[in-house]
Amino acid sequence: MSIRLAVEPLTPEAFRPFGTVIAPDPSTVRMINGGSTTRFHALAEAEALGPDAKVIISLFRGKPRRFPYQVDMMERHPLGSQSFSPLGHHPFLVVVAEDHGGTPATPRVFRAEGGQGVNYRPNVWHHPLMALGEETDFLVVDRDGPGNNLEEYSYPALFVIEEATP
Numbered sequence: 001m002s003i004r005l006a007v008e009p010l011t012p013e014a015f016r017p018f019g020t021v022i023a024p025d026p027s028t029v030r031m032i033n034g035g036s037t038t039r040f041h042a043l044a045e046a047e048a049l050g051p052d053a054k055v056i057i058s059l060f061r062g063k064p065r066r067f068p069y070q071v072d073m074m075e076r077h078p079l080g081s082q083s084f085s086p087l088g089h090h091p092f093l094v095v096v097a098e099d100h101g102g103t104p105a106t107p108r109v110f111r112a113e114g115g116q117g118v119n120y121r122p123n124v125w126h127h128p129l130m131a132l133g134e135e136t137d138f139l140v141v142d143r144d145g146p147g148n149n150l151e152e153y154s155y156p157a158l159f160v161i162e163e164a165t166p
């Protein structure tokens with residue numbers, strides 16, 4: 001028997017326990033380059049912890065997930081943050097969970113609209129990238145360096161996302 005997960009809209013307030021929503025926030029605007037460019041300054045902070053750690057920038061090409069989708073595992077990166085920003089206005093799903101004594105609680109599912117990205121703080125439980133509808137490229141800023149930066153957990157119960165419209 002699977003437990004059905006609701007899909008919530010992604011808002012900065014709802015996502016605050018997990019990290020930051022990366023989106024054009026008017027309160028961060030700095031006009032630069034003689035007024036030809038609008039800078040949305042310091043929307044999130046990339047963190048790379050530990051000796052010889054560095055922040056890197058990658059592209060992820062995510063294949064769309066099919067639904068109903070079973071969320072049977074989560075992961076986290078204890079040594080660094082991880083951000084996902086879709087190139088082009090594509091929606092995607094963000095699945096995160098609070099930590100309960102070293103394991104993830106029931107997942108929460110957020111739908112990121114086109115123009116929204118997310119930055120997971122270090123050690124935040126999340127499901128690997130979930131593109132919606134079509135293959136989507138994402139700009140990913142996270143950590144590289146020595147040490148184990150990946151912890152995974154398999155849920156004993158099965159959670160299901162019934163559907164998510166692209």
Ligand SMILES: NC(=O)N[C@@H](O)C(=O)O
Pocket residue numbers: 075082126127128129
């Ligand atoms: N493995 C990898 O780099 N990606 C995952 O961490 C992810 O969150 O998609």
Ligand code: NI
Pocket residue numbers: 075077082126127128
């Ligand atoms: Ni990850």
